[in-house]
Amino acid sequence: MASDSNTQPESAKHSGNTIPEGRRRGRAAGLNMSGRFESLTTESVDDGWNIHEDLPPFQTIVQEERARTVITRNSSPDISFDRSINPYRGCEHGCIYCFARPSHAFMGLSPGLDFETRLFAKPNAAELLERELSRPGYIPKPIAIGTNTDPYQPIERGYKLMPEILEVLDRYHHPVAIVTKSSLVQRDLDILARMAERNLAKVALSITTLDRKLCRTMEPRASAPHKRLSAVKALSDAGIPTSVMIAPVIPALTDSELEAILEAAAEHGADEAGFILLRLPLEVSQLFRDWLVREQPGRYRHVMSLIRSMRDGKDYDAKWGERMRGTGPYAEQIARRFQLCAKRVGLNTRRRKLNSDLFVAPQKGGVQLDLF
Known part of the structure; x- marks a missing residue:
């Protein structure tokens, strides 16, 4: 009987391209x-x-x-922001499920190990930001940072692009929302706290699992779960609106932790929470399936079966409004569990909207001034 390559954990399927463990130590792909x-x-x-x-x-x-340019625009109807900044391309955190991996193909590189090891930094990001904010007709709305690759990934310790970007936003009273998997965000606590006093900043820590062993294989260079929770508490104690994103929820692997993560988030001072179902666009599907075979072979069929049950029989469905949550009974069950637990622990009682009314446009930044 012929086997379906999409449902069989055939480790030999990628044997010709699999990188030996010694060469990829500390990497997920x-x-x-x-x-x-x-x-x-x-x-x-x-x-x-x-x-x-x-x-x-x-x-x-x-x-x-x-x-x-440094501000990227989007018009996606199921995303709450219309502009973002990504100081880096690629991400050393190396999360195996990262939906941004396919973007590395636009650089002529692999969404696999290249995405984790061949990185690009934008050292002039703050300068460009000031210039773009000073353009005539610029209308301020919250800028999202960390929506594609993590702004606080390990190389940020040396480059320190985020404090420069935040100083520009702070100087001109521009709102910002940050998403990260790194406790390094605490380094910029002073700037963020200063902005939060004017309702200009909020931060979300992404927590996928509380299992440190699973985290090490799935998100090898991201901060450990307890470090992220400590960052939630530090940010919250400093008066910065803080939330936890359970992103992604992986069926039959991490979905059982949903309530525990929400409870931990509330205990550490978060006031909001959200979740996103696992997304496997383009090359991410092959990379994730290969990782499952290596790290969680006994769960391969169950995980992939549930994913397809929520994705119209496919590894991924990119329909607006469905790509983040999925469809079907299992997806509805996850959403309902999230809603009930968030309500029980006191999360999402109100949604904080950042203030865009205080913005003052720069009077420089590379824009030629009027002669008269």
Whole structure:
């Protein structure tokens, strides 16, 4: 009987492209397939010479990018913001499920290990931001940071782009909403607290699991769950509106922790919470399935079966309004569990709206001033 490659955990399926464990230690992806826009693909094969070769492990390489613009616009009807900033491309956190992985193909790189190791930084981000805020006719609305790749990933310790960006936003009274998986956000507590006093800042910590062992394999270079909860408390104690995003909820793997995460969020001072169902667009599906085979083989069929039950029989369905929550009985059950628990622990009793009325446009920033 023919087997369905989408439902069988065939570890041999990617054997030619799987990167040896020694080369990818501390990384989540086990593959480094060519980007989907490339005309040539590469594959590791045994040449038959039986010569032992120790290739070096993947190292993090950062390339500085002199960007021309820094504010990205979107018109997606199921997203609450229309503009965002991403100081980095790629993310060293290496979360295996990251929906942003396919974007690395636009750089001619792999959404696999390249996404975790070949990074791009925008050192002129703050300068560009000030220039764009000073453009005639600019209408202020909250800027989201961390919606694609994490602004507080490990390389931020050295580059320190976020304090520069926040100082610009603070100076001109511009609202900002941050999402991160890193406790490094506490470094900028003073700026964020100052902005929060004028209702200009809020922060969300993304927590997928409280299981530290699972976290290490699934989100290898993100802060440990207890560190993220400590950051929630520190931010909340400083008067900064803080929320927890359970993102993503993975059926048959992390969905059983939903109530425990919400309870921990409330205990540590969060006032809001949200969730997003696992998304597997484009190459993320292959990468996630390969990870399941390696790390959670006994759950492979159950996880993928439930995912498809909520995605119209597919690994992913990108329909507006459904891509974040899924459809069907199991998706409805997750949503209902979330609502009931959030209400029980006192989360989401009110939604805080950031203030855009205080904005004062810069009088410089590269825009030519009127002669008269």
